[in-house]
Each structure stands twice: as structure tokens, then as C-alpha cells.
Amino acid sequence: MSRIHPTAIVEPGAQIDDTVEIGPYAIVGAHVTIGARTTVGSHSVIEGHTTLGEDNHIGHFASIGGRPQDMKYKGEPTKLAIGNRNTIREFTTIHTGTVQDTGTTTLGDDNWIMAYVHVGHDCQIGNNVILSSNAQMAGHVLIGDHAIVGGMSGVHQFVRIGAHSMLGGASALVQDVPPFVIAAGNKAEPHGINVEGLRRRGFSADAISALRSAYRLLYKNGLSLEEAKVQLRELASAGGDGDEAVREFVDFVESSQRGIIR
Template sequence: MSLIHPTAVVDSAAELDSSVSVGPYSVIGPHVRIAAGTSIGPHCVVEGHTTIGRDNRIFQFNSIGAISQDKKYAGEPCELTIGDRNTIREFCTFNIGTSQDAGVTRVGNDNWIMAYVHIAHDCQLGNQITMANNATLGGHVKVGDWVTIGGLTGILQRMNIGAHSMIGFASHVGQDVPPYMVVDGHPLAVRGVNLVGLRRRDFSAQRITAIREMHRLIYRQGKTLADARAGIVKLAETMPEAAADVALMDGFLGQATNGIAR
């Protein structure tokens, strides 16, 4: 029995695995590829040069792969790629990339995307991200693994959100958010370390101690960012178990181009 509802419109050039299901009144464009086990709910539009991986669950009323909301976009063949095992709830909009960047909007694996989320052109999302209702990413935003973004939060174009960070409800993000931090508000402020998230992910006591020390160096000792980074690098010598966490933070701070949330 076909898994494509008879009222769905699937272009003959689209490449869908035989196990993909498509709900009533959905529209699938000619340049779309969808891998095994993915389900597309009713009343969805999947268009553009869009590639969707395995075992995703895309609920009803989503717009996936539409052109960017960028006045400079002139029809270039840009792309959207979505990985595996993502849950995408109702009324989300994911746009393709633009030629002003890599030309690809990317969403990784195992992400939990709630209703009314907007992911704009050229955004780069990692894995295990949670985005609550009405969270919005401007163009070119980069989001690391295991980030939680609260509902009604707006993230401006070109911001960088570090791995394992958490952004609280209804926040205005106009600066880069370092890894492991909890931030919220308007103006945005750092509230501390994302201890709940780290413990849920079985970070060891030494790793958490090192991360808390990195927070103190950046935010509690009145240091310049350069001096804080120097102190952070030294932590790897005394806490070798946290060497990867130290490298992640130092690398993020070294590449922060929008200032960091304070």
C-alpha cells in the first residue's frame, strides 16, 4: 500500500524512499530528496533543493525549503539539508541558503523543533538542539550541539551560539553566547553555568569544576577577555579531563565576532 496520500502532490522528479509517508494535501517539489523512514504530515510544502535524512517526523503545516527572505536573493540554486531523527512541529519555516554565504542552510541530527520556529537562510545547526515555540533565527546564525533556545526568543543575524548553552524565554540575542552558559533577558545577560544540562549529559565533576572556573575567569574577576582566555588555557594543565571543554571555550572566544553576552 502506498504511503503517499492520494491528495498529495509529489513531483515525478522528487526522490523519496519507498518508506517515506506523505500526508493529505502536501506538496513535494522536483528537487527534493527524502530518505527512509521520514514522515511528512498533512498540508506541508517541501520545495527547493532540499535533502531530508532518515526517520524525521515533520508535522502538519510546515514550509520547508522555500527561498530566503533576503532581498538580495536572485534565484541561485541554493540548498537546505536536514539530517536524521529530527522532530519538526507545526507551522515551522526553514529557508534555503544564499550565495552570500555557503549557499546551504543545515540542520543536523536529533533536534527537537517546536511549533512556529523560523530558521532563516544560511543558518548552521548542530545536533541535539531544542528550540521552543516561536524561536526565530536570523540569517547566518550558527548553533552548537545540545543548545536549548527558549520560546519567543529572537536571535539576530550572524550570531554564534556555543554548545551546551541555554537561552531563556523571550530573550533578545544580539551578541555571541559562549558555550555552557545560561543567558536570558533584553538586554541579554549571563546568569551562570548550565549546570542542569551538563549533569543531565553526565559531565564529570572535574569537567563541571573547570567550566565553572571558566565562567569565573570571564565574568567574575574583572579580567579582559584576552586575560580570561589565557587563564582558561591553563586549566587544561591542572584539569586534563576537561581539556576538550577548555579547547571548545577558547576556540569559541577566539572566533567571536559580535562580542560576547555579558
């Protein structure tokens, strides 16, 4: 029995695994590839040069692979690449990239994308990320693994959200959030280390303690950013269990282009 509903439209050229299920009135474009055991909800549109891996679930009325909302876009064949085991819920919009960046918007594996989320052009979303309902990512946003973005939050273009960080609901984020940090507010400000999330993911007590020390150096000791960077580098070479995490923290801070939340 066919897994494609008779009212769905799959354009010639689309590469659809035999195990894919496509619901009523869904539309799949000619340049789309969909991997095994993926389900596409009713009325959803998957278009553009879009690739979905295996075991993804696309909710009803989602719009995947649409043209970037960028006035410089002139119809170039840019791409959207989505990995495996992602849940993308109702009315989510995810756009392809632009030639002004890498040309590809990416979404990794095992992400949980709730209803009405927008992922703009050229965003790079890692693995095991949670984007809560109505979270809005402007173009060129980078989000690290295991990060959480709260519902109704807006993220400015070119902002980075570090791994294992958490942005609270209804926040306005205009600068980078370092990894492992909790941020919230309009405009978003730092509110400590994401201790509970780190414990759940198996970080040791020593690693969490080292990250707390790194946070105090950056935010609580009255140091300038350059002074804090020097002391953070020293902390990252202390020879303890938290060295790798602290190095990730300070590498992120040192590579920030928009500046970090302060």
C-alpha cells in the same frame, strides 16, 4: 498500499523513498529528496533543493526549503540539508541558503524543533538541539550540539550559540553565547554554567568545576577580555578532566566575530 495521500502533490523528479508517508494536501517539489521512514504532515510544503534524511517527522503546515528572505537572493539554486531523526513541528519555516554564505542551510540529527520556529537562510544547526515554540533564528546563525533556545526568543543574524548552552525564553540575543553557558534577558546576559544539562549528559564533577572556574574568569573577576583569555588558556592546560571543555570554551571566545554576551 501507497503511503502518499491521493490529495498530496509530488512533482516529477522528487526522490521519495518507498517508506515515506505524505499526508493530505502536502506538496513536495521536484528537487526534493526524502529518506526512509520520514513522515510529512498534511498541508506541509517541502520545496527547493532540499534533502531530508531518514526517520524525520514533519508536522502539519510546515514550510521547508522555501526561498531565503534575503533581498540579495536572485533565484540561485541554493540548498537545505536536513539529517536524520529530526522532529519539525507545525508551522515551522526553514529556508535554503544564499550564495553570500556557504549556499546551504543545515540541520543535523536528532533535533527537536517545536511549533512556529523560524530557521533563516544559511543557519547551521548541530545535533540534539531544542528550538522551543516561536523561537526565531535570523540568517547565518550557528547553533552547537545540545544547545537549547527558549520559546519566543529572537536570535540576531550571524550570532553563534555554543554547544550545551541554554538561552532562556523570550530573550533577545545579539551577541554570541559561549558553550556551556546559560543566557537570558532582553538583551540576553550570562547567568552561569548550564550545570544540570551537563550532569544529564555525563560531564564529570571535575569538568563542571573547571567550567565554573572558566566562567568566573570571564565574567566575575573584573578582568578585561584579553586578560581573561590569557588566564583561560592557562586553565585549559591545567592537566585536569576539564581541560578539553575549557579549551572549547576559550576557543569559542577567541573566535567570536560579533563579541560574546557580557
